[in-house]
Amino acid sequence: MSTLQQVAFRAGCSVATASRVLNRNGPVSDEMVRRVRRAAAELGYRAGGRTGNGRPAIGVLIPSVTNPVFAASLSSIQNRAFHAGHSVLIAQSNYDPAQEPDAVASLLQQQPTGLILTVCDPERSMALSSALPPTVLLGNLPTTRFTAAVATDNFGAGRDLTDHLLQKGHRRILFISGHFAASDRAKLRYLGYIKAMEAAGQQPLAALEISFVCSLEQLDLSDTISRLDPTAIIASNDLLALGVMGALRRQGFSIPHDISVAGFDGISLGFLGEVSLTTVEIPDGTMGAAAASLLLDMAENAAPPRHLIVPYRLRSGGTVRNLAN
Template sequence: MTTLQQVASRAGCSLATASRVLNGTGPVSDEMVRKVRRAAAEVGYRSTAGTSGSSRRRPVVGVLIPSITNPVFAASLNGIQNRMLIAGHGVLIAQSEYDPAREVDAVASLLNQQPTGLILTVCDAQNSKVLSADLPPWVLLGNPATPGAPAVICADNRQAGRDITEHLLACGHRRILFVSGYFKASDRARLRYDGYRDAMKAAHVAALEAVQIPFVDELETLDLSATLSHFAPSAIIASNDLLALCVIAAVRRHGLSVPDHISVAGFDGIAIGRLTEPVLTTVELPDATMGAAAASLLLDMAENGAMPRQLQVAHRLRRGGTVRDIT
């Protein structure tokens, strides 16, 4: 079993100093806190109950996500938790439910636990009140880089939107509709729509106005009857895979089939999309990898004093059976 003495030796400090850091029982410099926590993570030290029977406080990180019900964020959390487990950190989770007004209270609840740092997926990085607050080390996960966000792990959502639209255009579709949650609740969705408009403009095809609906309310009973009648699309792009699956169900309730009557595509590459019949056409994003990368970056910043940095991950078009070639 790893001992506290091994931690102290690796950190280059006294046993008493290592104990103060890991037990939170005395004044220690920020630099020494980083050294000791890093050493504890590297040697696999786990705090145990003290002689008095009280447990020592385990370091934690706070994670803000829009919703736990979306498999995308569940995959990111899995990557974060696996990385933090190795480092000896717990993970606290708060949800905004895609509501910018709830983000401030959600982050405040995380800060009450004195986390080592925060991993944040906000509704709109450019306008979020959370990111202007006095925060411990933090990493933005999934949102685009902004001037006030030096540490970011994200994908190029605008290019992803362009790629999936170009695929549909190449299959002969011209009446392509974009269905999304509210853009104010997701800057990722807005960027994907911007990419859709880029591709439509480049192809000299008129872009349709996006249909915006709530991300979390009654998606399983989504009614697109009026929308389908008004726009008469041959293809629909949904701003994420979960919504795409709901769109497919809505199309079928309308008496139409996918892809014979309407093609459907999404974003994210969630596992359930590969289990549907037909398999969902989508843009795959490495959500679990992004979560793990965000966790590693946060630990490097909080414990090693590393400089914040930005990483853009690659996406990939996955052709499935929900898009029909009509050329």
């Protein structure tokens, strides 16, 4: 088994410097970080914590363990990690920026090889303000400091879905979302909606923001519908779109005859209703696998951080009525 002294010798640095790099407890230049990690990888040296099964671990932060989107990502991360000899540690923030630092701190206590994080807003997250091991943002755009990220073009997805509804003859399109402070992905989708509406010469409506973790079976849209009279509603994710459809039906509306509904993500639940949900499919499983591969490459092979964009696909379903005919 290789030792820290051997790693330091191969990297051409002191044992103290090698220790700072591998234990992430002090300032070291980026070049030295790459050299020490490369030496450790070549020698098979592991400084990270291990789970009860003896494997090194990857720490993963997601907003919610109940959303199928993150379940798909986690499954792919776990599969990729398992084949690389790693376990996965999971924490959730409940879409609350204030919970993120404690959630990340709990992961760091296990001394993971690295972290895969989906945060509410990477530019404002306090969880990203301290020294972290190799880190990949999943679903978030990269920042100046955290340049490794795997995401899709949420702005483009919001624009394209809105264009689809406009082409179907809809003009009063309402955007319903979880709180934007809880999801930069939802905010980008709304900004894409605004762009498409303005490009078409239409007045965008102010978004209706509700809690991502509210009881959707109790969602009441009666005041909003009577006040704004939309012909179509875009929800910021598919779970919310299904909750919107339930709320509309409780009010006696028929979908899509009275009001059309569309969402984002492409979760399998959207296929199970009387009509399939019009949605933008986001390949969350592919994104999770890519994030895990990128993280392991950075942590074990000193690979440079990269920003990977995964394409989305618009899937036209039966929940949008064509008003143009």
